[in-house]
Amino acid sequence: MPEVITAVDAVDVRFPTSRELDGSDAMNPEPDYSAAYVTIRTSGGGVGFGLAFTVGRGNDVQVAAIRALAPLVVGLPVAEVLGDLRAFSERLTGDSQLRWLGPHKGVIHMAAGAVVNAAWDLYARREEKPLWRLLAEMSPERLVSLVDFRYLRDALTPQEALDILQRAQPGREQRQRDLLARGYPAYTTTPGWLGYTDEKLVRLAKEAVADGFDLIKLKVGADHDTDIHRLALAREAVGPHVRIAIDANQAWGVDQAISWLTSLAPYEPYWIEEPTSPDDVLGHAAIREAVAPVKVATGEHCHNQVMVKQLLQAQAIDILQLDATRVAGVNENVAILLLAAKFGVPVCPHAGGVGLCEMVQHLAMFDYVAVSGSTRGRVIEYVDHLHQHFVDPVVIREGRYVTPEGPGVGARMHPESVAAYTFPDGPQWQSER
Amino acid sequence: MPEVITAVDAVDVRFPTSRELDGSDAMNPEPDYSAAYVTIRTSGGGVGFGLAFTVGRGNDVQVAAIRALAPLVVGLPVAEVLGDLRAFSERLTGDSQLRWLGPHKGVIHMAAGAVVNAAWDLYARREEKPLWRLLAEMSPERLVSLVDFRYLRDALTPQEALDILQRAQPGREQRQRDLLARGYPAYTTTPGWLGYTDEKLVRLAKEAVADGFDLIKLKVGADHDTDIHRLALAREAVGPHVRIAIDANQAWGVDQAISWLTSLAPYEPYWIEEPTSPDDVLGHAAIREAVAPVKVATGEHCHNQVMVKQLLQAQAIDILQLDATRVAGVNENVAILLLAAKFGVPVCPHAGGVGLCEMVQHLAMFDYVAVSGSTRGRVIEYVDHLHQHFVDPVVIREGRYVTPEGPGVGARMHPESVAAYTFPDGPQWQSER
Numbered sequence: 001m002p003e004v005i006t007a008v009d010a011v012d013v014r015f016p017t018s019r020e021l022d023g024s025d026a027m028n029p030e031p032d033y034s035a036a037y038v039t040i041r042t043s044g045g046g047v048g049f050g051l052a053f054t055v056g057r058g059n060d061v062q063v064a065a066i067r068a069l070a071p072l073v074v075g076l077p078v079a080e081v082l083g084d085l086r087a088f089s090e091r092l093t094g095d096s097q098l099r100w101l102g103p104h105k106g107v108i109h110m111a112a113g114a115v116v117n118a119a120w121d122l123y124a125r126r127e128e129k130p131l132w133r134l135l136a137e138m139s140p141e142r143l144v145s146l147v148d149f150r151y152l153r154d155a156l157t158p159q160e161a162l163d164i165l166q167r168a169q170p171g172r173e174q175r176q177r178d179l180l181a182r183g184y185p186a187y188t189t190t191p192g193w194l195g196y197t198d199e200k201l202v203r204l205a206k207e208a209v210a211d212g213f214d215l216i217k218l219k220v221g222a223d224h225d226t227d228i229h230r231l232a233l234a235r236e237a238v239g240p241h242v243r244i245a246i247d248a249n250q251a252w253g254v255d256q257a258i259s260w261l262t263s264l265a266p267y268e269p270y271w272i273e274e275p276t277s278p279d280d281v282l283g284h285a286a287i288r289e290a291v292a293p294v295k296v297a298t299g300e301h302c303h304n305q306v307m308v309k310q311l312l313q314a315q316a317i318d319i320l321q322l323d324a325t326r327v328a329g330v331n332e333n334v335a336i337l338l339l340a341a342k343f344g345v346p347v348c349p350h351a352g353g354v355g356l357c358e359m360v361q362h363l364a365m366f367d368y369v370a371v372s373g374s375t376r377g378r379v380i381e382y383v384d385h386l387h388q389h390f391v392d393p394v395v396i397r398e399g400r401y402v403t404p405e406g407p408g409v410g411a412r413m414h415p416e417s418v419a420a421y422t423f424p425d426g427p428q429w430q431s432e433r
Numbered sequence: 434m435p436e437v438i439t440a441v442d443a444v445d446v447r448f449p450t451s452r453e454l455d456g457s458d459a460m461n462p463e464p465d466y467s468a469a470y471v472t473i474r475t476s477g478g479g480v481g482f483g484l485a486f487t488v489g490r491g492n493d494v495q496v497a498a499i500r501a502l503a504p505l506v507v508g509l510p511v512a513e514v515l516g517d518l519r520a521f522s523e524r525l526t527g528d529s530q531l532r533w534l535g536p537h538k539g540v541i542h543m544a545a546g547a548v549v550n551a552a553w554d555l556y557a558r559r560e561e562k563p564l565w566r567l568l569a570e571m572s573p574e575r576l577v578s579l580v581d582f583r584y585l586r587d588a589l590t591p592q593e594a595l596d597i598l599q600r601a602q603p604g605r606e607q608r609q610r611d612l613l614a615r616g617y618p619a620y621t622t623t624p625g626w627l628g629y630t631d632e633k634l635v636r637l638a639k640e641a642v643a644d645g646f647d648l649i650k651l652k653v654g655a656d657h658d659t660d661i662h663r664l665a666l667a668r669e670a671v672g673p674h675v676r677i678a679i680d681a682n683q684a685w686g687v688d689q690a691i692s693w694l695t696s697l698a699p700y701e702p703y704w705i706e707e708p709t710s711p712d713d714v715l716g717h718a719a720i721r722e723a724v725a726p727v728k729v730a731t732g733e734h735c736h737n738q739v740m741v742k743q744l745l746q747a748q749a750i751d752i753l754q755l756d757a758t759r760v761a762g763v764n765e766n767v768a769i770l771l772l773a774a775k776f777g778v779p780v781c782p783h784a785g786g787v788g789l790c791e792m793v794q795h796l797a798m799f800d801y802v803a804v805s806g807s808t809r810g811r812v813i814e815y816v817d818h819l820h821q822h823f824v825d826p827v828v829i830r831e832g833r834y835v836t837p838e839g840p841g842v843g844a845r846m847h848p849e850s851v852a853a854y855t856f857p858d859g860p861q862w863q864s865e866r
Contacts, residue, residue: 028529056530057501058541064497065540068490096461097489103683103711103734106539107498108491151710154687154719250536254587277584278536279739281714282746286587301536306712313715 003044003078008115010066011037012059013413014423015354015386024195026221026251032056033386035354036063036111037411037418040118042078048122049412052110053325053353059423065111068098073115082123086146089116089331105303109328116329117359121409131330131409132365136172140165143370147335148305155309161338168373175369183400184365185375186382187215187245189352191234194219198233205237212399215243215270215379221251224260231267247273250301254283258290271295271319278302284316297321300350304328305335312343321350321381324359330409333363337371346376352383357394358410361401389417436477436511441548443499444470445492446846447856448787448819457628459654459684465489466819468787469496469544470844470851473551475511481555482845485543486758486786492856498544501531506548515556519579522549522764538736542761549762550792554842564763564842565612565798569605573598576803580768581738588742594771601806608802616833617798618808619815620648620678622785624667627652631666638670645832648676648703648812654684657693664700680706683734687716691723704728704752711735717749730754733783737761738768745776754783754814757792763842766796770804779809785816790827791843794834822850 018030035051036059052062069092073081081088092112093104101108124134135143144161188211191204201218208216218234220227227246234244246269252260257275272294276283278301288296299321302308311317320340322333340347347367349360357380364380372378380401387393391412395402404410420428451463468484469492485495502525506514514521525545526537534541557567568576577594621644624637634651641649651667653660660679667677679702685693690708705727709716711734721729732754735741744750753773755766773780780800782793790813797813805811813834820826824845828835837843853861 027532031530031533054530055533057528058498058531058534061494061498061501061534061540065491065494068494095490097464097487098491099460100464100488101491101494101540101543105712105736106541107494107534108540110534150686151713151716152686153689154716253583253585256586277739279538279737280584280743282743283584283587283739303538304712306710306716310713310715 001043003042003046005040005073005076005078005081006043007039007041008066008070008073009039009041010063011418012063012423013037013418013421014056014059014429015421016428017385018056024193025219025247025249026194027249028055029195033354034059034423036066036114037413038066038114038118040073040115040122042122044078046078046122046126048118048120048125050114050116050118050121050329050409051325051355051411052114053356061107062110065107066114069111069115078122081119082126085116085119085123086148086331088119089328090148092116093328104306104328109303110325113325113327113329113332116331117324117409117411120330121411124409125407128407130404130406131362132369135334135366136176136369140169143334146331147338148331151306152309152335152339155313156339156342160342164338164341165370168370171373172369175373179365179368179403183397183402184361184368185379186213186396186399186401187217187379188213189217189381189383191216192218194222201230202233202237205234209238209242214241214399215245217245217247217273219249220246220264221248221260224263227264228267231264231269235267243270245269245271245273245297248275250274250277252276254280254286257287261291261294265291265294269294271297273297273321274301279307281307281310281314281316284311285314288316288318295319297348299323300326302326305332305339308336308339312339312345317345320345320347322347322360322363323350324356324363337363337367341372346372346378348379349381351381352385354386355390355411355413357382357387358390358392361394361404362410365403389413436475436479438473438506438509438511438514439476440472440474441499441503441506442472442474443496444851445496445856446470446851446854447489447492447862448854449861450818451489457626458652458680458682459627460682461488462628466787467492467856469499469547470846471499471547471551473506473548473555475555477511479511479555479559481551481553481558482841483547483549483551483554483762484758484788484844485547486789494540495543498540499547502544502548511555514552515559518549518552518556519581519764521552522761523581525549526761537739537761542736543758546758546760546762546765549764550757550842550844553763554844557842558840561840563837563839564795565802568767568799569609569802573602576767579764580771581764584739585742585768585772588746589772589775593775597771597774598803601803604806605802608806612798612801612836616830616835617794617801618812619646619829619832619834620650620812621646622650622814622816624649625651625680627655634663635666635670638667642671642675646675647832648678650678650680650706652682653679653697654681657696660697661700664697664702668700676703678702678704678706678730681708683707683710685709687713687719690720694724694727698724698727702727704730706730706754707734712740714740714743714747714749717744718747721749721751728752730781732756733759735759738765738772741769741772745772745778750778753778753780755780755793755796756783757789757796770796770800774805779805779811781812782814784814785818787819788823788844788846790815790820791823791825794827794837795843798836822846
């Protein structure tokens with residue numbers, strides 16, 4: 001009997017972060033950081049873990065979507081799934097009925113991502129490698145075979161992708177050693193949430209600098225005068241040499257973004273993140289042209305590789321902030337890294353949330369070793385929340401991610417945490433009542 | 434005690450259309466046309482009906498999303514909801530936690546659309562008017578107030594929207610009379626499903642012409658030689674003067690679309706619908722430039738007004754095919770009609786499915802009376818499936834929609850149909866087992 005997948009379980013896990021206003025921004029005043037947490041189980045006792053990050057209400061809908069995918073997965077031979085993870089990914093994103101709910105966007109696409117990542121986690125555990133190394137040790141041909149090029153070929157052909165990967169191949173071993181020795185640069189959003197007091201902002205900004213970060217991020221976009229006040233405070237706290245990125249979380253229209261940013265320009269923000277609707281490719285291009293040299297960054301809500309393709313084709317962004325759980329998992333993120341490399345745009349992943357730091361670090365590190373071959377202009381977001389719930393929590397040292405060596409994609413949580421924070425019946429939520 | 438909303442019910446209704454291959458196309462080989470069917474109830478005995486259309490599996494996820502919105506609605510005073518339907522719409526699409534599941538796309542956005550449309554249905558019933566007339570009798574100022582301009586102003590300002598509506602105002606009464614006398618032009622997709630035999634295609638194409646249609650649509654994109662064979666058959670069946678539109682349902686990449694269409698050009702297709710990913714604004718623009726004079730049409734999967742804005746800004750389409758249930762309901766479709774009018778692009782709504790004909794006719798008719806003021810180059814899709822389940826089924830006469838006069842938005846189904854086709858426990862599905 002071949003080993004088969006016997007279960008795809010999904011649990012609604014929510015952390016009551018709104019109590020502390022951690023994660024508060026112009027569009028997310030009171031998030032309860034949550035995960036639709038997936039466990040794949042096999043008849044051979046294998047397990048794989050994935051998740052979709054959400055901010056509270058609706059996490060049950062995300063769980064329902066994962067459960068709707070389960071019948072497509074249960075019963076599949078494990079060897080077949082792990083032997084062709086692109087086919088597995090397309091099975092989930094291309095189902096002729098479920099596809100209508102997207103296509104390739106929103107709840108159903110994030111559900112596919114959680115399940116695809118869980119399959120990659122199973123694979124990485126079997127190979128006893130962290131995801132970044134599993135990918136970084138694949139041949140260029142194998143990596144190209146992971147990507148669905150149907151809607152990409154006008155911007156990136158399989159041959160171009162292969163060329164990019166082959167160019168990076170000679171330095172792979174050297175960069176892998178460098179990564180293990182020095183880690184990967186990080187920046188911190190910890191000081192910058194809108195709900196924090198001035199005192200807390202200043203204290204956390206100073207701590208960030210003392211901890212070795214040379215880039216911090218502030219939330220903006222709710223109130224113009226407050227933005228100027230907080231930017232000035234932060235600049236005074238960190239001094240002239242630490243970069244300050246700002247993040248509007250989609251608060252503005254295109255023209256409004258341009259005028260608001262023009263007035264913030266004297267404070268020299270390094271990048272403006274999510275100035276407007278994440279769907280507005282042409283809007284980002286217009287903003288970028290108007291606000292240079294301030295860089296334009298987006299990606300955490302960029303719902304698939306077709307949108308990434310257009311952001312790059314339209315020269316709409318300076319920085320691509322891919323997300324581990326917004327798109328359909330590792331396969332689509334490999335495509336996104338290749339697109340970014342083709343267009344020469346650095347990837348600075350979105351993190352924070354629940355497990356995003358743990359997951360995106362693998363993608364950035366794989367990019368460094370085997371795709372772009374560089375960390376220049378690249379940083380991974382870091383937020384110091386909720387890591388204690390993960391079996392392999394990220395480690396930050398002197399403003400850098402320490403390279404993980406344990407197996408998997410980073411999504412595995414402690415069973416005790418999952419049980420305690422299951423919504424609405426876990427003890428942490430019962431005590432709320 | 435003011436009248437309040439007491440319930441937002443959602444039912445999973447599925448029709449086993451895959452048994453007959455009705456609705457089969459290049460991406461949807463075996464759809465079971467379905468509706469996540471919403472009923473709003475009030476303490477005063479009022480009711481309003483809405484729905485989200487899906488194609489089978491995943492309709493339960495759509496229902497779960499509607500249920501996730503219900504707590505935002507239950508308990509609201511009816512007068513407050515109906516007095517400011519824009520605020521109601523933004524309450525649903527802007528909830529700070531649920532918004533993360535989109536934003537403004539996919540399952541959660543369609544759920545908002547179903548609930549917003551149900552509220553409009555309640556309103557129209559109260560006013561005893563069909564939706565098209567309810568809208569067409571509102572002042573230009575009131576219509577502008579329905580729209581969320583946050584992400585639109587760079588393409589359409591409130592003042593420009595007002596100007597469009599005021600320009601159309603003098604002819605409203607005349608056009609309303611014309612509409613009641615002559616109806617609105619339709620085209621038919623009935624002959625063109627991929628799953629049909631040659632004989633059935635030819636027979637239905639001839640019937641369509643005999644029934645008064647001067648535009649039919651064929652599905653293409655699965656097999657190149659089959660497309661040419663079927664196009665030739667259809668052309669022979671309908672003669673040289675009936676237009677034949679073709680619909681690839683997203684089957685192609687950009688370059689592939691251009692080469693495939695070049696080889697179909699001798700058969701003079703009137704428009705090519707959904708040649709590639711619905712998200713690919715720039716791709717549609719490239720295709721349009723390459724395949725002119727064949728028109729490029731899309732919209733049924735265009736997930737929000739920001740995407741419509743860009744399709745228009747990029748001159749990517751000749752025809753906009755809005756959908757009644759893909760976006761967040763009547764409010765967003767009013768915005769979309771105004772955008773199309775600003776850019777001079779005709780709207781030819783997507784229909785078929787479950788109740789889409791019944792619903793989109795109101796939007797097209799409102800457009801004619803009060804927005805574009807024209808039916809030139811405009812047709813509403815018609816497919817002759819499933820109308821018997823609706824309380825006010827569309828009526829087609831001599832290739833035109835007969836203007837509806839009953840109250841509501843068109844989504845109300847017979848309770849017997851809802852009960853019979855409820856999935857998985859209704860008798861029509863029980864007998865499947």
